[in-house]
Amino acid sequence: MEFSKKMEEPSWRFDEVVNMLKGKRIEQAKRIVQTFPITEGAEHTLNELKHRGYFIGVFTTAPEFVVDVLAEKLPIDIECGTILETKGKVFTGKIIEQVDRYTKAKYLEQVMAENDIARNNVVVVGDSILDVPMGERAGLFIAFNPKDRYIIESADRVFVKKDLRFLLNVLK
Missing domain, CATH: 3.40.50.1000 (HAD superfamily/HAD-like)
Structure with missing residues (x-):
């Protein structure tokens, strides 16, 4: 097909x-x-973050x-x-x-306001320039397997890994 x-x-x-x-x-x-x-480790990582009380x-x-x-x-x-x-x-x-990238950021702001989530409690994990506006609104912006240089320059931390479980150590 x-x-x-x-x-x-x-x-x-x-x-x-x-x-x-x-x-x-x-x-x-x-x-x-x-x-x-x-993505490898996604199910385990998100289940563990959920168990820790994260809103995903x-x-x-x-x-x-x-x-x-x-x-x-x-x-x-x-x-x-x-x-x-x-x-x-x-x-x-x-x-x-x-x-688009701006809609995503606007939606994130709306979710933060509706759920009384402070910026320093927001973690954005993204892989492209389309995630940068959301990352600018987060307390921590992580580039995961970044697709372009712009996200690398914008992110607080950059990880080039195949497995999402690294997040569990970052978000202790």
Whole structure:
């Protein structure tokens, strides 16, 4: 399937993915996403952070259904992703609400205000320039396997690792 192969590529234009989804059933797209590997150590790390009392959010520019699949596997308290239009459980090829780097930051600020979370209690883990505005609002901004130099320059700490469990030592 073209969509499955395209989603496996390391970089893709969002409009290409939206166009490929046109006419596809939501469940079909979710089944494909369910086959993607989750970052090593993510399940253990997030479960442990949840046990320690952390509030866990995922804010992404990816389609919301992708985050929904993650939320079925991981202890995610709140999520934000680009909302795609559907009719009869089929994607129309249109975007209802696109999440970009600034939307993610605005949403983070909203969650912080609604839950009375102080900046120094916010940790942002990101991998691209799209995470920098959120990182600027956090007490600690960690670049995890950064994709570009700009995030490296903006982050408080940089980790090039394959396993997310390093976070457990950072967030003692």
